[in-house]
Amino acid sequence: MLIPHPLLGLRDAQEFTCLGDAALLNRPDGLADPQALTDYVYLRDNPAGVHRELWFHEQGDRSWLVVTRNTLTHEILGAELARDVALRAKGAK
């Protein structure tokens, strides 16, 4: 598999470590809402189809990416820096 790194172009998936569901970006405040934190830690969607995932460019520039991948076809629809996604989400709040 090849992952289109937003800074480095197409890179082999072997260079990356996959963490899974990009919902991990949205960490709730644990002191304010312990139940939300429990859901955050334990509940993940596992869709057959388009999925947003976190990948770490461990053998590369150490960027965390949000990769949009179709789990049925392995087609990769896009990738952006997780940092940009997280900042955007925080800005929207």
Place this chain on the structure above:
Amino acid sequence: MRLSGGEIDRSQTLRFTFDGRAYTGHPGDTLASALLANDVRLMGRSFKYHRPRGVFSAGSEEPNALVTLRGGARAEPNTRATAVELFEGLEARSQNAWPSLAFDALAVNDLMANFLTAGFYYKTFMWPRAFWERLYEPMIRKAAGLGRLSMAADPDAYDKGFLHCDLLVIGAGAAGLAAALTAARAGAQVILADEDARLGGRLLAESATLDGAPARDWVAGLEAEMASLPNLRLMRRTTVWGLFDHGVYGAVERVADHLPIPGAQVRQTLWRITARRAVLAAGATERHIPFRNNDRPGVMQAGALRAYANRFAVSPAQRVAIFTSQDDGHQTALDLIAKGVEIAAVIDSRAEARAMGEYRLIAGGQVCDSRGRLGLRAVQVRHGGGVEWLSCGALGVAGGWNPNLHLASHQRGRPRWDEAAQAFLPDTLPAGLAVAGAAAGQGETAAVMASGVAAALRALADLGLSGRAPALPITEARSLAGQSLWHVPGKGRAWVDFQNDVTVKDIKLAHQENMRPVEHLKRWTTLGMATDQGKTANVAALAVMAELTGQTIAATRTTIFRPPYTPVALSALGGGDSGAQFRPRRLTPSHAWAAAQGAVFVEVGQWMRAQWFPQPGETHWRHSVDREVLATRKGVGICDVTTLGKVDVQGADAAVFLDRLYANPMASLKVGMVRYGLMLREDGHAYDDGTCARLAEDHYVVTTTTAQAGPVYRHMEFARQCLWPELDVQLISTTEAWAQFAVAGPNARKLLERVVDGFDLSNAAFPFMACAQLTICGGLRARLFRISFSGELAYELAVPARFGAALMARLVAVGADLGATPYGTEALGVMRIEKGHVAGNELNGQTTAQMLGLGRMVSDKKDAIGAVMSRREGLVEEARVLVGLQPVNPGDPVVAGSHLFAQGAQQKTETDEGWITSACHSPHVGSSIGLGFLARGAERLGEVIVAANPLQGQQIALRVVPAHFVDPDGGRLRD
């Protein structure tokens, strides 16, 4: 027998042996063609019935002629004789036969064929159940399999590499050559790969001319041009065996397989080719027509007979018959006649067939049986006039061609049956792949080449390049009309899959037993399994099934193909990553110094660490370790601790960041001080520990355990980039940048005073848990941390990695009078257990801060990772805590992994009260000691409990003690 002409070099003679007998051949021969030239038709025994078998094909689809190539450690079982280039001294042996190929005892299986039908194993070995493990399985294992492994390590080197191209052309036959030429002339980066040693594919196997000259002349001209194109990479002897996601292709280049001694260079290279576009031009495989006893040596593909005659100048026999349902079969007769081979008859199943030359034609006839125990002697032909036996030493069977579309279905694409082509053709294709030539169902050479050109032009257009169709040679028109004949009806066994001994009868049985879907058919009968993966069998088999069910072939469908296209050696897949190359090996800065001292090393993850330093007279590792521990506790010891992960944390928000990352507070840490840090996972369990040193307001250096250095760094980057990207903080791993040494023991300060440049090490100026940046040895920049893992007065001193070895040597030299002693990981472990410090055994991912006795460190004033979840009920209720354990009888061992029970308790899961995590012999205490988790341990100090070790039948009485065996109040650290 040898014919005239061909593509072999008669000026050289190569000697080889088969089953110990000596033969000769020529460069350009395969093992199969050389054996045929020596009139050897019998080459192996079949898998199940041990039937005599000979060569069936002239290519990599070969189901029968499997041999063990070479000897000794290089012995390679199940090698296809048709794909082995002959070399001087080649040594091959037949397989699956005992005592000899001509007389095989297990051929008795053939007489029991009525019992050994499809599904036999499933039905017979079901019961009694206990027989499976002791009787059936060992028996089947002994009888099963073809060749045997040498069981010796592979002596050859393997390699792997990465290639990138605009266009990958798979197959260098007519279509592939045309495609590669078109694209390369347009300036694209092209890779042209073919499994054969020579370019040309089927062109070399045919008598048809190109531009009025032998096809090899045209190929040679092209080869010369291609060699001059720097943007074209020709890869001969290279099988593209798999298509993976996103245009990644797996290929194996057999670099040295064809050499007498392959050891001088890399044997095979595994290539990972990333191609923007690819053209699959893998040709087609001829199918046969099953009839009774159609598996005798001498029965082969008609196209293979033609390849042997035209390219290799051999014929398996002087008198040959052809059985065909295609015009193509007649071409074989013509080519053989041209080479002086006698044609007994051409038996064409079509009543309207016409002879294309001077030979006897039996139109509307069928071959319905054969004779010849170890090789074909005669075939029985049924025709309008009745039945007759024709004597012949070989029979070419032409049943049409199946496109080699395997790679097109490696991404689950299912081929579609094309009624007009009478073949499965690729349907939906993986992105970037086009199929051309015979692989796409083309037959005529001109059409094959044109489709290669067209595929290349489309790929060029996709890539934004403009190309032009090259001038193509003038080809000879040949008729390829035919009519499918899937099998000859009749009694007896007609083989469909030679390698797995699957007959038409077996398919009928599968049908009867309702194993009708192709996937069930395959698994029930073992059709299409093993080394050839049914390349010559699958389509015929499902056509027979279609006939039985009354469905069309289109509705019956086909199984799809998975990588690899042909077998790939595990050594090649390993790509040389075995033995010492299995993974990267990391050496500590003092490695060479330690090796010179005779240190014994241990693998710690990728690191090699000094385990202990044996001295003259020490005969047991314990002698060395005990000495190192006692010397450290009495004088001063030095240990290379570079392997601990080090992360530099800088930025205005560094303090806030670490406060959220560690369970205990870090923002309150004063500049110039160090604090122990505990990281939790978000689920509340302990993750990793280390130290945080604050070098400046906005600069921390944190350490991780050796084992978790990678994962913890990843976790830290996750926190920085994904959770709190708004913080002004930067991270970099400096594990390799700084060499770090623990200097521990009562003389540690005195030793360090001899190397620092006027730095005040007094307790007042540099107390316990202080840190500083300083210079040593006259100007070398260094970092000093007053931290202790051993429980002694101790420091860790870091210098740029390139000075590590020199510093180690300097410390040992200048500290000789202070008793400076290098120590290894064993002594390090003993001292940390004696001090009750936790390590990987305790931080095993299942424990909590509370269990580690660190529960009060977890701040409830901040939302650090894992802090909230660590307070949930289930974890808070956990009663097991870390304790020290000491045997009541000092001679008894303490064994890590033992489980703890109250004295007199029945030992079962419900009464289990904990386990021992770490144990060692403590020279300080004078007995074995251990650390473990014990339920309500804090309240049970002094109690005697039992450590059960059922693996070794041990029941040891242990006393519960505090988890500090040395200096419980910590005075030594602070002096």
